[in-house]
Amino acid sequence: MKFDLVIAGVGGQGNILASQVIAQCAMDAGYNVVNTETKGAAQRGGSVLSHVRFADREIFSPVVPLGQADVLLGFEPLEALRYINLLNKNGKYIINTAAVPTILANMKVDVYPSIDEILAEVAAKGLDGYLLNATQAAKDLGNVLLTNVVMLGAFTAISDVLPAEAVLNKLLSKVDPKYHEADIAAFNRGRDIIQAMQQEQKI
Known part of the structure; x- marks a missing residue:
């Protein structure tokens, strides 16, 4: 058994915590695990890409090779598009459709594509996956910082x-107990959204 996951987002979205939760959970299950991140100016909204690889055999590289990821979690749509070629042809993506424009885009130095343009590029890849506004789901629960928990x-x-x-x-073990109720609600909300989409596909 081998499983490769990539989480693409920007600094401040909590994707590193999400990758650590999954990696440590896999270690608890007895798998060999490697987990690494590549970061831009993370605290300033720069790109953050997390690689989580686990298997019941030796793993020779911490970085998921091109076209080999089983799942891509895109915390930010443009970052998801940037790394979608890491996903294998039978893999699945989950992409948060809420944009986080770069500092240069906000300064009008760079152009951030429209969400429609980004999602059209994603669709053109012909891969399977789900689109959801995890950021809005987190806001509906009262805290945008729950976005990463919705995605988990x-x-x-x-x-x-x-x-x-x-x-x-594992997530709850890493956060203050006073946040547990909100984290449980956000986690279940993410599951519910995807399960509702899955039900629609069966109809």
Whole structure:
């Protein structure tokens, strides 16, 4: 068994915490695990790409090769598009459709594509996956900082490689208990959104 995950986002979205939760959960399950990040100006909204690889055999590189990821979690749509070629042809993506324009785009030095343009490029890849506004779901729960937890819950709805309960419990072990109620709600909200989409596909 081998599983490769990439999480693409920008600094401040909590993707490093999400990758650590999954990596540590996989270690608890007895897998060999490697987890690494490549960061731009992370604290200033720069690109952050996390690689999580685990297997029941030796892993020779911490970086997911091109076309080999089983799942791509795109915390930010342009970053997801930037790295979607890491996904294998049978893999799945979950992309948060809420944009986080770069500082240069906000300064009118650079141009951030429209969401329609980004999603059209994603669709043109012919890969399978789900689009959701995890940021809005987090806001609806009262805290935009729950976006990464919504995405973690969504991940457990498309892959049973790790039990959802184990992933949630690992997350809760890493945060202050006063946030547990909100984290549980956000995690379940992510699962519910994806499961509702899956039900629609069966109809």
